[in-house]
Amino acid sequence: MTAQPSPRLRAYVTAGIVGLITGLAVGDPSPAVIGAVLLVLAIVGLAGSAAPATELTALDVPASAVEGETFDFIVRVATDEPIGRTYVDLALVGLELVDVVGARRVGRSTVSFMSIRTMAEVTVTVVPLTWGRASVGPLDLHTDSPLGMLDLRLQGSSRHDIMTLPKETTLKKLISPIETNLHVGDLVSAHRGPGSEFAELRMFRDGDDPRSVNWRVSSRLQALWVNERHPERNGDVVLLVDSQVEAGTELQSVVDRSIRLAASLVQAYSRRHHRIGIVTLDGLCRWVYPGMGLLHLRRLLDQLMGVVPGEVLWEAAERAVVRAARRPSMVIALTPLMDPRMAGLIHTLKRSGVDVSVVALDVDPVLPPPAGQARVLGRRIWAMERERLRDRLAGEGIPVVSWRSIDPPEVPLAQLDTWRARWRRLG
């Protein structure tokens, strides 16, 4: 704990010394008396004001949380000497203080202890305000020396970062990758192999597993026939999240929607044992190769929560997309399709044989109504340009669906599924 002299201590010491000197200078005891009294106040205040050895820690702070859902953590103050009224600033970022047990709440993010003998613990309940990155700390402890001559301060443990996830939307139906890979999953592969889904019957060949013999058919046809099955495999899914918007506009809510959908998709595909990758197009254009597991899921969500809406570095975007999204991946692009370069990226993926689908987020409801005839015309031309981009992609056989802000996220996914099924039927 560090100690700083309070302004009153400085004032008493300075005025006290000046009083004594003035008394000597003018040859009158009055200023000297005042000086002596002020010095006595300073000395009495300082006596026994040594800064105690104190420890300040935040315990059980979770690494991730869900927006709108409360969680608790503990703040512990341990000291070797009793201290009086103590304030601990929790330095909450992106979190709102809901409840405090074991201390008094002061202001937005401060708790107060009446006194601490050796140790005090307080349970703090907070709620994440929105998705993204939140943090607790570094904690900051303030207290006074017994007579308030010293300001005692202690900077606590380091900052605890919390990844706040958006509330997950339950997605009943997901679009499935056409191509599967060799890992076990819940997709029925088009190939033959060990699995539970019946494919067809064929004549027994050397090396076939006797357990796959279909005895009923074999006895009827007087020859050995075996069942062939489709194996259950997983697929690779890569999410392409476009966050290009003009900063400080209502359009940021469009990115908010796409991040929420992406987070729900990541968690839903992860539960179905698919390998998931992600490319976030913002000022950094980072990517994560498809993978599985809890650690990988955390990496994906961490990258997603770190997206900053704004300008996209298009020079890096193509490299990121080409690296992360390769066959046999299925790419789902979440984009408002406002930039022809985004359409160009999707076009490149399609040309390289990648199975790509586009969820085009509707931006019109969040735009302010155009003022004046010229702006109305400009808005119409812009809408037509975006429509042309969508038509161009659709013309190349890329499923493109528009996601209106009033629709739940299952609507565009269902539309994509229908589109893809129709294209598959058509060959």
Added chain:
Amino acid sequence: MATARLSALAAVMISVWLAAALPISQGAGIVSLIGWTGVVLLLSGLTFGLRGGISAAAVAFVIRIGTVAPLDVELYPPLWAQVLLIVLMVEMASASFAFRSRPVDPLLIVVRGLATALGAAALVQVLALLLEGVEASGTLVSLAGVTAVVVGAGWITRVWRRSGLGG
């Protein structure tokens, strides 16, 4: 922030009252100048966030007493009241800085400030009664005074170091 402004206002009002209370016509100009200088220093310290303004104002009012004391007039307000007001002014101004920089208990601060001021005033009154009629001049007194200053400064330095202020 409201409490910080309120305590700053209280400190300034006390200092203005101290500066305006002139006991004499003789030497009123210099006494008045010193007093109002203290007010200005305090005001600028509180306005611009300079903590040194409190010390400077306290020093100005102590010098002001030193200027009036050798004159052959009765001190007004009496010495104990002046000390009471100076300490209250320091406490209120100091509280204003505390309110601005960190959460503090206003009640505790005010009670502590009042207790300190009353204690200081009582102590001054006791010392004044003890030293009544004492002529504080001559080589011996000067020597004793310098010794007291040196011992006092040494004591403060010792306590200061023990309190961990030296880092």
